Amino acid sequence: MFSLDLSGLTPQQFLDTYWQKKPTVIRQGFKDFIDPITADELAGLACDEQVESRLVYKKAGAWQAEFGPFESYGHLGEREWTLVVQAVDHWLPQVAALAEPFQFIPNWRKDDLMMSFATPGGGVGPHIDLYDVFIIQGSGKRHWRVGDRGAHNEFAAHEALLHVDDFEPIIEVELLPGDILYIPPGFPHDGSAVEPSLSYSVGFRTNSGYELTEGLADFLAEHALAKELMCDPDREATERPGAISQQDVALIKQHLMKVVADDELFSRFIGEFVSQAKHDLDIAVMDDEGYSKQEVIALLQQGKPLHRLGGLRCFYFEATLDQGVFYVDGEEKRLPSEMKAVIQLLCDQRSISAEQLLPWIDHNPFLDFLIELLNAGYWYFEGA
Amino acid sequence: MFSLDLSGLTPQQFLDTYWQKKPTVIRQGFKDFIDPITADELAGLACDEQVESRLVYKKAGAWQAEFGPFESYGHLGEREWTLVVQAVDHWLPQVAALAEPFQFIPNWRKDDLMMSFATPGGGVGPHIDLYDVFIIQGSGKRHWRVGDRGAHNEFAAHEALLHVDDFEPIIEVELLPGDILYIPPGFPHDGSAVEPSLSYSVGFRTNSGYELTEGLADFLAEHALAKELMCDPDREATERPGAISQQDVALIKQHLMKVVADDELFSRFIGEFVSQAKHDLDIAVMDDEGYSKQEVIALLQQGKPLHRLGGLRCFYFEATLDQGVFYVDGEEKRLPSEMKAVIQLLCDQRSISAEQLLPWIDHNPFLDFLIELLNAGYWYFEGA
Numbered sequence A, B: 001m002f003s004l005d006l007s008g009l010t011p012q013q014f015l016d017t018y019w020q021k022k023p024t025v026i027r028q029g030f031k032d033f034i035d036p037i038t039a040d041e042l043a044g045l046a047c048d049e050q051v052e053s054r055l056v057y058k059k060a061g062a063w064q065a066e067f068g069p070f071e072s073y074g075h076l077g078e079r080e081w082t083l084v085v086q087a088v089d090h091w092l093p094q095v096a097a098l099a100e101p102f103q104f105i106p107n108w109r110k111d112d113l114m115m116s117f118a119t120p121g122g123g124v125g126p127h128i129d130l131y132d133v134f135i136i137q138g139s140g141k142r143h144w145r146v147g148d149r150g151a152h153n154e155f156a157a158h159e160a161l162l163h164v165d166d167f168e169p170i171i172e173v174e175l176l177p178g179d180i181l182y183i184p185p186g187f188p189h190d191g192s193a194v195e196p197s198l199s200y201s202v203g204f205r206t207n208s209g210y211e212l213t214e215g216l217a218d219f220l221a222e223h224a225l226a227k228e229l230m231c232d233p234d235r236e237a238t239e240r241p242g243a244i245s246q247q248d249v250a251l252i253k254q255h256l257m258k259v260v261a262d263d264e265l266f267s268r269f270i271g272e273f274v275s276q277a278k279h280d281l282d283i284a285v286m287d288d289e290g291y292s293k294q295e296v297i298a299l300l301q302q303g304k305p306l307h308r309l310g311g312l313r314c315f316y317f318e319a320t321l322d323q324g325v326f327y328v329d330g331e332e333k334r335l336p337s338e339m340k341a342v343i344q345l346l347c348d349q350r351s352i353s354a355e356q357l358l359p360w361i362d363h364n365p366f367l368d369f370l371i372e373l374l375n376a377g378y379w380y381f382e383g384a
């Protein structure tokens, strides 16, 4: 496991000082950093059509972007291009491990882990993101400039590249392997490789009021909820039939608010909404009828650790954990309440050791549910 | 204009006693009632493909439903079929006039006016509606049974006919021309013609929390509003990365609530949402470049009344009327604030007399806006 040093700060100190507030360089955040993946492996991943990737380069001074899957990179030369691959954590557990040290920020806030390989002079160009990101430098060196928040002019340098006008840097730095650049939303930044360079962006997501409203509408539609119609038995006769009265606005607002004010409904919405993955998951197709109870017991007895599929999102609420409620990949699950501790293991840990699971080996509801998760491809035994 | 007698009650007394509470028969609500349309005209309307219509009848004891447009009715015989036509008020102003006496209930609550023609023994079968309705009996007689609210079993008597099990009537009545049956949501009812019978259903609409949420999401998407992302600069470090904490639920809820709590945004949403028509409007296609100022002035001087297109929905809020804000057919309009009185005329009255308009004949912004409305086909001069 990667061990993170936030320049000597505690996670809380880091959050208080920098999170969502200002960018910072964390020198040697990962000491003696060794890439969990090579540039060649990344390039190979971008040949898979399920993987979202982009090539960014300049042609005669003009920015270009192409979308993967790619077949070869030979024609690109040795300078001034970048390969960007989304959601590498969905495909490679050793890359997913890189996000674990950032779990002092809860997983529901986490987005996917994006990687880039850049040749000297390569980069995606100056831009602004709406999300927080920790950019971890792997092998090679990259020069970064970060400007201040403010009114920056954005423009399409290419139809797929939203760039920003040149900015005055408040940070200018050359990142070395294991260095980390943290950038909150709204700060323009521009990276340019000094040598062939790998970098890992641990990104975080958040939502707009619009996205939440749309998500809520989808949720209500899917479950056929909130179908009760507004009532107005206390209506007052009007002489202005074309007016929508203050009382009526209040009535309509109240009816809409009911949905949000219903704590049970609202937390179910949040649980299902934030546990939806934005990128494909690497779901293994079962080639037979799935696991039997005997097989699972044998694997547990052999001491195999259980891993969560990369990119799978699963969460619980402290308030309903006692009732065995949690959320996996956009769906609510309800387990017997005595399985509370298992739910916590599944949601809090990317990997669960055999020791942690052994106490459950005789618990039938646990075994049934574990088989359901294994057969869905959501969790898997190491080496099985 | 039709004159309504609510069995001697004032509109407020009617609302207090019956509205959304219990069904009632209003004998001779319209005295000396004369149909504004004949059965033949209705049958003709249902031949138009823009008009939504249905035939309901029984074949060998089994309920049948067919959707219009229809070409002929000759094969149906003289008994036990009904023709139902939606939104007749969108096509025939003389039918739209029938809804006017109910304007003590504001127009935003109004749905379309549905009509039916039934031959002896004909009816749509026992059913429950989610909406309030005033069923006005035209020529002929119809026998009605209305049951109490409660747990009634609904079933599909045909894929397009949701029926309800037989019920104990709390009202059993034979309606004569000019009689009105008011039925709130949830009361099962069943009508069966005694003689060839025309009836007019003045329906009201309301919305569910789901529909409001979906409408709000569509509104935000259309206008690219509420794009601001949720922030969490005060985040606390967690040791339970799989949990969504109480604070985080509150944060997300607050971010969603912001949209509803923004009074300006919310009332704009309501205005645009409730002014959307659910059925086609009979928009006249302009065969030339539209009205000139001179033509409009001439029509006003000739004393032509101005009519609102049937089914067009337009509303204002008392709070923003002073600012010239109102809503027509799903869109916000902003006029100079001195035009407040005109907005009220347009929204409160289905028809505006020449006398009411003459004071505005020299007001250029009014003339410009009137031309916009005329050219859009939303209002029209009588006989022009």
Ligand SMILES: O=C(O)CCC(=O)C(=O)O
Binding pocket: A082, A114, A115, A116, A118, A123, A124, A129, A133, A135, A189, A191, A199, A201
């Ligand atoms: O890896 C890169 O070239 C771009 C990284 C970046 O801008 C980010 O993660 O926000």
Ligand SMILES: O=C(O)CCC(=O)C(=O)O
Binding pocket: B082, B114, B115, B116, B118, B123, B124, B129, B133, B135, B189, B191, B199, B201
């Ligand atoms: O006109 C009919 O036959 C049915 C009317 C009705 O059920 C209604 O308006 O709710």
Ligand SMILES: [Co+2]
Binding pocket: A127, A128, A129, A189
């Ligand atoms: Co960036």
Ligand SMILES: [Co+2]
Binding pocket: B127, B128, B129, B189
């Ligand atoms: Co009905």
